[in-house]
Amino acid sequence: MFSKTKDELVKYRKLKYYRDIMKINIIFFLFFMLSDSMEIFIPLYFKKNGLSAVTYGSLQSVTTILRMAVIWIMAKPKMKNKRRILELFVVINMLHFGFLYMNGKFFAFYIFAVFILTRTVVNTVLNPYLARLLPNDFMGIGFGVRDVFLSVGCAAGLFISGFLEENLLWFSIYMILLLAVLLFIMINTKFIEIAKVDTDDSEDDEDAEKTLKSWRDIPKRMKVNFVIIVAIGCLIACGLEIHTYSAMIGEDFGVKAQNIYNLYASSVIITAAFSIVGGIIIDRVNSKIMYLAYILVCFLSCFALVFRTPYAYALSLVFIGIKGVLDNVEQTYFFKAYKEYDMEKLYSVNTIIQMILAIVSPMVFGFLYDVNFNLMLMAGIVCLAAAMVVSFGIVDINKQSE
Numbered sequence: 001m002f003s004k005t006k007d008e009l010v011k012y013r014k015l016k017y018y019r020d021i022m023k024i025n026i027i028f029f030l031f032f033m034l035s036d037s038m039e040i041f042i043p044l045y046f047k048k049n050g051l052s053a054v055t056y057g058s059l060q061s062v063t064t065i066l067r068m069a070v071i072w073i074m075a076k077p078k079m080k081n082k083r084r085i086l087e088l089f090v091v092i093n094m095l096h097f098g099f100l101y102m103n104g105k106f107f108a109f110y111i112f113a114v115f116i117l118t119r120t121v122v123n124t125v126l127n128p129y130l131a132r133l134l135p136n137d138f139m140g141i142g143f144g145v146r147d148v149f150l151s152v153g154c155a156a157g158l159f160i161s162g163f164l165e166e167n168l169l170w171f172s173i174y175m176i177l178l179l180a181v182l183l184f185i186m187i188n189t190k191f192i193e194i195a196k197v198d199t200d201d202s203e204d205d206e207d208a209e210k211t212l213k214s215w216r217d218i219p220k221r222m223k224v225n226f227v228i229i230v231a232i233g234c235l236i237a238c239g240l241e242i243h244t245y246s247a248m249i250g251e252d253f254g255v256k257a258q259n260i261y262n263l264y265a266s267s268v269i270i271t272a273a274f275s276i277v278g279g280i281i282i283d284r285v286n287s288k289i290m291y292l293a294y295i296l297v298c299f300l301s302c303f304a305l306v307f308r309t310p311y312a313y314a315l316s317l318v319f320i321g322i323k324g325v326l327d328n329v330e331q332t333y334f335f336k337a338y339k340e341y342d343m344e345k346l347y348s349v350n351t352i353i354q355m356i357l358a359i360v361s362p363m364v365f366g367f368l369y370d371v372n373f374n375l376m377l378m379a380g381i382v383c384l385a386a387a388m389v390v391s392f393g394i395v396d397i398n399k400q401s402e
Helices: 002-012 018-048 053-074 079-097 105-133 136-164 168-187 195-200 202-212 220-252 257-284 287-307 310-325 329-337 343-371 373-391 397-401
Strands: none
Touching: 002 136, 018 053, 018 105, 018 136, 018 168, 018 220, 018 257, 053 105, 053 220, 053 343, 079 105, 079 168, 105 136, 136 168, 136 257, 220 257, 220 287, 220 310, 220 329, 220 343, 220 373, 257 310, 257 329, 287 310, 287 329, 287 373, 287 397, 329 343, 329 397, 343 373
């Protein structure tokens, strides 16, 4: 396994757009130094300033609506225009963090909403761009390497933020400096327009679209399978909503703020260390078994919190790290199962349904948390247990291909 990984990495370094790919990976590294730190900082900030969990859930819901709009808008512009929009968001965030230390609750709500929206812009612009630069045979390992950069950035940012979170002024300065470096790299990175690749195969694409467009072309069993996949995705998303409030939960369990940052960083290190190997395992092991294993890990990450101790909290984050290694299971299964059909449209439908759910679920789970933590925990565990049961009904695509 490890010799295979080494060989694949050697081939990866010889890719035509290797330098451009690495620049994108560096951008991911820097941005996610900010991103995961903010995921911990925001709920802790809300809790420290007397704002309820349902208020934090409302922030998530509002930004989800805006994210849907951004994904729709960003689907059409050319790469150079997407780049300008991304750079604009970075500049806006730099200006916003200059005022964060003023400690205004409602202004902070606005700052956090814009930052969460920026993460969507980053993912919407850079992930498809990275996919264009990677040959199909290197898609898995390419995104595995991206995950290593991303995860190491998360871990580094979390460790640093753990030391700075008590001082709002220094935390703001740190964020502004990172955003300034990020902006500098973006400005000095030549984003390649690969529209020529699209036009070269335009006729073939049109023919393919005609044959794959109709829902009626999909066999009944695969239609049912699609509904099951959507249901599983919604159940997993609802169950994992518990971790939206993970930082608050840590404080309730008696874990100090700095240790919460450190535990999250350790969790991300697990993901970083095994992302590439995880990608190879996902490709080699039976897809249905991997799907079940992924849901089981999600379930255990929430079930560990039943014991309500700092050790249980740490164990939960270990499972979150393992979950990160397996995060590509859902997408891999979906693309393998529906590759011969119009998988782009089906995937879009699946994503939109989950995003609509994400408008409501943070507020519901935030409300349950405010009423009774056990009530929220039970709801999440039931959702993930249901997802495991339902997942036994998905098609074994490995047997189907045989």
